[in-house]
Amino acid sequence: MSDSVTPAEPGSAPDLAELARVVARQRAEMDRLREQAATSAVVERAKGVVMALTGCSADAADETLLQRAKAARRTLLEECWITLGDPAPARSGAGGPGARSAADTRGAASGLPEAGPSVAPSAPDDVAAALARLGRALVHADSPRDLARCLLEHLAPDLGADSVMIYARRPGGGLELVGHAGIDERLAARWRQVPPFNGIAILDALRSGAPRWLEDFAEDSERYLLIGDPPERWRSRAWLPVPAGEGAEVCIGVLRGRSGVFTPRDRTHLEGVARLCAGRLRTFAVPARPAAAAHPDALRPLFEALPVAVMLLSPLRGPCGETTDFRVDAATAQAAAVLGGTGDDPVGRRLREYWPGLTDEPLWQGCLDALATGEPYEGRPFARHEVADGVTALSMYSVRVARLGDSLVVTWLRHASSDRQEQRLADLQRLGNLGWANWNLSTREVSWSSQVFAILDRDPADGPVRLADLPGLAVPEDRSALSHAVGGLAGEGLPFDVPFRVRTAHGVRHLRLVAEAVTDLRGTPVEVHGFVQDLTARRRAELALVESEQAILTQHDVLQAERTLVARLQNALLPLPRRAVNLAGLRVEVAYLPAQAGIHVGGDWFSAIELPDGDALFVVGDVAGHGIGAVATMAQLRFTAKGMVITGSSLTGALARLNTLLLHSRDTHGTATMVLARYDPGERRLVWAQAGHTPPLLLRDGEVTYLRRPSGMLLGASTAPRYEEAECRLQPGDRILLYTDGLVERPPESIDVGLGRLAEAVAARPDHATGSLGALLDAMLEGERRDDVCVLDIRLPGKPQGHDEP
Structure with a gap:
């Protein structure tokens, strides 16, 4: 037999080779896609590290990596691995030593430290290394819950974190828990929705764009509504807005069971974590607006075709998250006519700018309520003048507001004549x-x-x-x-x-x-x-009126009885002589005027009696305050003072004992002033002492002077007061006035002004005619009296000169 090649049958060896080539191509394509995905993940991780440690934006981080790679003559992937702190894989065609050399020289070429990625000058090396590890771990986080678990695993051993919560701001201004770790589902469900109330630390952090460090549980629990059941579960917390600054929509919470402050290193670490998470959170945690609201341009052709007045509004929020205005995203021509009919297109303008008086209309509050609660608002019908074919007619409209995502749809409906x-x-x-x-x-x-x-x-x-x-x-x-x-x-x-x-x-x-x-x-x-x-409301009003009339009649009877009782009380406590009296050769006239607001017996009093030895005793006093308490104190001091002097006590001794009475008796009221004077008719000698009272006034030969006050402290003001006596020799024709401060005081002027006014009034009427005290009071008192007035007018008759004084 000779060696020969047998022709291949169809589907034998040549077909298997082709199949192997197809499989190889598929494997190569899969490897390419896998490598591409891995490369993209590494780039994103490196960008996140740069953003976290420098605070720059995503575009700036991308540009930074490109510039570093270009300066060091490396590929972008190599630079990303170097930034993440890993040795860069060798490029194809490059030897191992060459690649290693490039990795060893990355610090000088890119400004990175040998131990890891670029950091801020104040960040410790261990923080930079920890953030690099976190950046590599975050690549595998595919949801907010995965992100929260990754953060807790990273922060628990280093910062003692027990729980992590991630909240996102929602269209109505409230918050929603989108990710958590370290808490059970029951607690998570209870705190999943947080309304936009004041006193929420998360909202404060989002509004200010700065972290909130809650390190004193007692103080923080008074300032904020703390999350937890019970709140004492976490004694210290940190809330970090993402991204930092204005416009933050997501907040990361790091909660610790132990008390204590976050050290500067802890704060640097946590702020770096927040920046590192910005890119990941932006992809799956920021609330998404409905497609229709996010793209109002797509709705404008639809709005132009609608036959009714309708408008699409987007809220514009202030720095604290409150809705300050609305932007008109789309509107029909009929809506513009209802709002003003000026012909101007409202689209793109602020609603309050287009409708200046909106905030005074019920529609404004209706829009705010519909946006916050999601419940539609139905307004009451209103009239509007319209011109049709040159004729003005009155048309009726009603308005309805409904929420569409984070936007509002406002519709005006015109009523037909039957509807009206x-x-x-x-x-x-x-x-x-x-x-x-x-x-x-x-x-x-x-x-x-x-x-x-x-x-x-x-x-x-x-x-x-x-x-x-x-x-x-x-x-x-x-x-x-x-x-x-x-x-x-x-x-x-x-x-x-x-x-x-x-x-x-x-x-x-x-x-x-x-x-x-x-x-x-x-x-x-x-x-x-x-x-x-x-007629229920009217009938109730009539019954209430009848009851009021009966109450008024009853009150009138009560007041009449009280007036009678007060008159008797005044006559018992402070009897007033109807005319001038003679005591120890002196002519004495008395005046007592209670304050016009209040009861008719107050805290001012007087006494003018003749003692058993023929001397005359004069007392004028003033208890601080008004009311029944002051009256009781007045009565006790009045009768006690007379009793002490009658039984032989000196004037200063009587004042000292009265001071003790005020200090130690439960039945007395506050403090009091008093002047005590004793007149010896044989020697025409007036001896007097005072306790914080205004000085007596002396009129002699037409000249007015105030007697020099001896030492004497207010009654009830000190446990060791000092009281002294003074003496004055009277001459025929002399006039002495003892009085309370209600005669001279006119708040807010100084009492010295009132004393001067009294001296001028007395000097203007030096006569001794009967009734001159009434004229003096008329000259001194004007308008409503706020205080009681008590006056003793004491006169020593002059020598007969053709006619005697009565």
Whole structure:
């Protein structure tokens, strides 16, 4: 046999070779795609590290990597591996040593430290290395929950983190928990939605664009609503906005069970973590707007074709997240006409700019409520003048607002003439709180308006009642009168206007039924129509008025009795002489005027008596404050002072004991001032002492002077006061005034001004005529008195000179 090649059968060796080549090509393509995916992941990780450690944007990080690779004559992939802190794989065609040399010289070429990626000058090397490890781990995080778990694994051993929570801002301004680790699902479900309230640390961080470090649990719990069940589970927290600065939409929370501050290294570490996560969070955590709201341009052709007035609005928010205005994204021509009819296109403009008075309209609050709650807003109908064919007509519109994602759709509906008539009837019933009713006596058909069902608190599903059954709805006391009126109307056609009451789930209501009959040719009633009106509010007002009148009459009687009691109390505590009296050769005139606001007995008092030895005692005092407490203290001091002096106590001794009384008695009230004076008629000697009181005034030979005050402290102000006596020799014709500060004080002026005014008034009337004290009071007191006034006018008669003083 000779060696020969047998022709191959179809489907034998040549077909297998072709199949092997196809498989090889597929494997090569898969390897290429796998390498491409790995390369893209490495690039994204490297960009994240640069962003985290330098605070730059994603585009700036990409440009930084390209520039570094170009400067070091490396590929972008090699530079990314170097940035991540790993040795760069050898390029094809390059020897191992060459590649190693390039890796060893990366620090000088790219500005990176040998240990890892580029860091800020203040970041420690271990922080940079930790962030590089995190950057490599984040590549495998495919969801916010994976990201939270990755962060907790990274931060637990280094910062003592126990939990991580990731919140994203939602269209209504609130927050939604999009990722978490270290907490159970029950707690996560409870705190999944956070409303846009004040006192939320997460919202503060998002609004300010700066982290919130919660390191003092007691202080933080007073300032913020803390997440947790109970909140004490985490004693310290950090909330980091992503990205930092204005426009942050996501916030990362790092929660620790232990107390303590976040050190500068911890803060640098956490801020780097937030920047490192910015790219990943941007892909799956930022709330997405609906396609229609995100692309208003696509809706404009649709809006132009709509035959009604409709507008698409997007909210514009202030720095604190509140809605300050709306941008018009799309609008029909009819909407522009309803808003103003100026012909200007509102699209792209701010709504408040296009409609300046919007914030004063109910529609503004309706838009805010619809945006926050998602519930549609239905506005009340309003009128608008329109010109059609040169004729001005009044048209009725109503407005409706509905939320579409983070946008609003506002629609204005024009009512036809029949709609307007129905609306007017509805307005009439609503404003008058009444409803119409109709009874057909022939067909027994009954029809009520919806307002009648509301007034009677009757379910419309139960239907209206017949006219003969209507009295059964009234309370038993009113059924007879209503039955009589209904019988007269149905039998004889007599109209009526009858009040009656019904008992509902909301209490007793006072109603009014007005009805009349329609008769046939023979005068027989065949139909009854009328209305039911709710008069409950009016009746309650009438009853309240009657009760007020009765209360006023009762109060008048009480006040009259109090006036009688006060008059008796005044006469018992502080009897006033009706005319001047003579004491130890002195003529004494008294005046007491209580404050015009308050009771007629106050804290001022006087005493003018003749002592057993023939001397005269004069006392004037003033208790601080007003009311019953001041009156009680006044009475105690008045009677005690007289008793002490009558029983032989000196003036200074009496003041010292009265001071002790005020300090240690529970029945006394506050502090008091007082002046005590004793007159010896034999020597015409006036000895006096004072406790914080205004000085006596002396009128002698037409000249006015104030006596020099001896030492004396306010009663009740000190446990060791010092009191001294002073002496004054009176001469015939002298006049002494003892008074309380109500005579001279006029707030807010100084009391020295009042003392000067008193001196001028006394000098202007130096005569000793009867009644001069009343004239003095008229000159000194103007307008309403805020304080009591008490005056003792003491005069030593002069020598007879042709006529004697009475």
